[in-house]
Amino acid sequence: MVIENLPLTETKVLESWFISPVTDDKNQHEKEFGWVLYMNFSLSRGKIGWLAFLSDMELVEEEIFPILATARDNLTSGIRRRLTDVRILKRNVQLQDSVNKLESAKRQLIQSGKMAALGQLAAGVAHEINNPIAFIRSNMQVLQEYLEDYKKLHDEIRSELAVNKSLDTESFTSLCEKVHLAYIEEDSTDLLNSNIEGLNRVREIVENLKSFSHSGDVKQVQISINDCVETALKIAGNVFKYEHQVDNQVTNSSSLILGSLGQLQQVFVNLFVNAAYAMEGGGKLSLFQTEDNHRLIIHVKDTGTGMDKETVEKLFTPFFTTKPVGVGTGLGLSVSYAILEAHDAQVTVDSEIGFGTTFNLSFPIVNA
Numbered sequence: 001m002v003i004e005n006l007p008l009t010e011t012k013v014l015e016s017w018f019i020s021p022v023t024d025d026k027n028q029h030e031k032e033f034g035w036v037l038y039m040n041f042s043l044s045r046g047k048i049g050w051l052a053f054l055s056d057m058e059l060v061e062e063e064i065f066p067i068l069a070t071a072r073d074n075l076t077s078g079i080r081r082r083l084t085d086v087r088i089l090k091r092n093v094q095l096q097d098s099v100n101k102l103e104s105a106k107r108q109l110i111q112s113g114k115m116a117a118l119g120q121l122a123a124g125v126a127h128e129i130n131n132p133i134a135f136i137r138s139n140m141q142v143l144q145e146y147l148e149d150y151k152k153l154h155d156e157i158r159s160e161l162a163v164n165k166s167l168d169t170e171s172f173t174s175l176c177e178k179v180h181l182a183y184i185e186e187d188s189t190d191l192l193n194s195n196i197e198g199l200n201r202v203r204e205i206v207e208n209l210k211s212f213s214h215s216g217d218v219k220q221v222q223i224s225i226n227d228c229v230e231t232a233l234k235i236a237g238n239v240f241k242y243e244h245q246v247d248n249q250v251t252n253s254s255s256l257i258l259g260s261l262g263q264l265q266q267v268f269v270n271l272f273v274n275a276a277y278a279m280e281g282g283g284k285l286s287l288f289q290t291e292d293n294h295r296l297i298i299h300v301k302d303t304g305t306g307m308d309k310e311t312v313e314k315l316f317t318p319f320f321t322t323k324p325v326g327v328g329t330g331l332g333l334s335v336s337y338a339i340l341e342a343h344d345a346q347v348t349v350d351s352e353i354g355f356g357t358t359f360n361l362s363f364p365i366v367n368a
Helices: 028-033 064-164 169-178 181-213 225-239 261-278 309-314 332-342
Strands: 018-021 035-042 048-055 221-224 244-248 256-259 283-292 295-302 346-352 356-364
Touching (some): 064 169, 221 225, 225 244, 256 261, 256 356, 261 283, 261 295, 261 332, 261 356
Antiparallel strands (some): 018 035, 221 256, 283 295, 346 356
């Protein structure tokens, strides 16, 4: 075979063409030619390529060498392009794999941020659920007493019928007044309505938490920022004590934005929790909206302690927090910033020590 007649162990690039006899007598086709003309050339990363032709003459005319040189150059160029394409393809696969891993890590980080936020809200959420459960329990105890009164009335009516074989209107009215039947009927209705309202409140809390904590599909769709802010307020509402005021004016915008409802809820929950922390002794949270150049801007303003310029510049740095050790993870705002970037949203912060902070979140409007 031709390959057996080439000095493949040679690591240097040959400066000229060489010709040598074919040594394989078994191959009749190659034996007819008898000679092999060859040269090698350099490829990338230290690799050597070989170009060989069979010949029936020991001597080769000089006119053929320019043709051979052209063939060699074309072959070298083609092989290098092919190797480059292969390397690019391999690199693209590696890059895509890296992108997939980063996206997975980002999703996990966002989900961890949600769980961390829920951890901070846990005590307040338990209190929010405990309140309706407590009055439902109290109402049920009263209804149980009313049921005993009904049983008592039933027994007295049966006893009266057993003795007198009949029951006139006056006697029936007297028995009903004895157990305060009219009041029981009126109050029972109120108690049942109160229980239903309490259970609806518990269901609403659980559904909001379930929607918030669910990793879900991150596909962006047209959403109303009104619903997003309102739900986030319900989730984080328990962090605002009786000394806090919440003025939500983001209620009447007809503008739609493109986004993931669950992720944006996470952003607003983080902002609300931070605002409540900044207003530890009480204060006012104001939410309002403006529009500018086909963008919807949501302003989240608190009357808390405020921040200096240096703190504002570090706000979105991972693990940076102004909260005591064990209270904050330092990931809430950095995760929020990543979410806002993915939504093509812009965020600015206005803050002054002693006068509070305003976060301005600007979203492109899709129905402008």
